[in-house]
Amino acid sequence: MTSWTLEVPGTLAGSSLEDLRLSGTRCDRCGRTFFPARRNCPRCLDDRHTRPVALAGEGILHSFSLANVAPPGFTVPHAQGYIDLAENGPRIFSVLADYGDGSRLSVGCPMVLKIVELGKDKDDRVIVGYRFRPA
């Protein structure tokens, strides 16, 4: 059992808390990469050519929004974005962080991964999640 647990299953993996990377699944048959990690390729409907991969920790902001409404467990303002990951990675959803008043965010701006610690679970493991912040 690791000393950490994930805010969202299948999103991060690594050998230690200091070494976590975004985790995805690559299908060698069709060449697609999916996030979060999953058991099979949903296009090929096949699990024989899939393997876990570490995804790039940076990308380009495809779109974003600063919302004045937040879902349960999050506070306003609530910034969301889709990031096109580098190294031909997938487009992934992320809550955004460290964006100040939002003026640093623009479609096409470079973003980097930020691992966040969100308290502990009932077994005293650190809950870790991912965010993206302007580079």
Next chain:
Amino acid sequence: MRDTYVLGVAMTRFGKLLDRSLKDMAYEAVWDAIRDSNIDPHDIGIAFVGNAYAGLITGQESIRGQVMLREVGLNRIPIINVENACASGSTAFYLARSAVASGQADMALALGAEKLFCDDTGKSLKALATSSDIEIEGRMGIVFAGIYAMRVRAHMARYGLTREQLAEVAVKNHDHGALNPRAQYRNRVSVEEVLNSRMIADPITLLMTCPMGDGAAAAIIGTREAAERMGKRPVRIAASVLGSFGYPDKDEPGIVARVARQAYEAAGITAADIQVAEVHDAVAPVELFLYEELGFCGPGESGRMIDEGATRLGGRLPVNTSGGLSSRGHPAGATGLAQVAEIVWQLRGEAGERQIRPAPGVGLVENGGGNVAGETAVVAIHILAA
């Protein structure tokens, strides 16, 4: 598979209807549709009842359709509960049509009803939040207003759409809603008012969003013989297609374009043949994106369409003459059937002050719901022809 026809259609007023129950609204919608159809209600052989959130709002789970139809009076026939988020009503229609087309029944009822308003807004918002994967996107912090805002922003960045153009869609839909006695909002708004209203998720302002709402709508589907007996212009279901999210590559069509392609092929027509459409403007500006996805114009040309008034009443392709979700309202389970009702009324010349003249011959309904893996979870498209 035989041809199927929409017989009667009906809807209640949509709005914040705290003193109306699901049963009460279902009663009105179903009996109005039965009267409109000119049938013996005993001939209804099967019923599909769409509702998305009653379990969370009122607590009624598992037999919502049976409970509503108890009030209506229908009983003994197969009753199936249908849940597909904001596309529940269209899914009920899709299933009703399939039942008649296959010969499983000669006449089918599709009912959609929703009560989103209750004494606790937080409860309503929590219910809406269950339309994404609660283990993944839910925990990732998805909020629907933000999802639509992101889609609109990406569209603006790609094609240079302006905030004024976004606002014009809301203005158009409110102008149409003002002519609709059943619409939730009947006030007109100006571009300035829309742009100056409270920001919800930039660039989406309050007057661009669709309201929560209560309401019910129904359609009865039957054979050609039943359609001819009705004594009204027969409305044939030329296509009824349902599709789900599908992990498109960046250069592949998204769910709406993909399902639209299937629908046009099933109906043997192209987008150019559509003369009236009801589309899913969860926020008014997303309508521009939908014009392109549905093939009403080329990529990036939707700004020009709204500027030219092409999609207004009086334009070459009126869209959301009912007022759309923005103005007519959006009781999730009922919306798809309210969209069908508007198209049927337009085709029959029964759309009152909203009537397109001359009455159109081919109409399209596009209804979506939920969000999974970066896309809308479910999209239904129906094409009706008179």
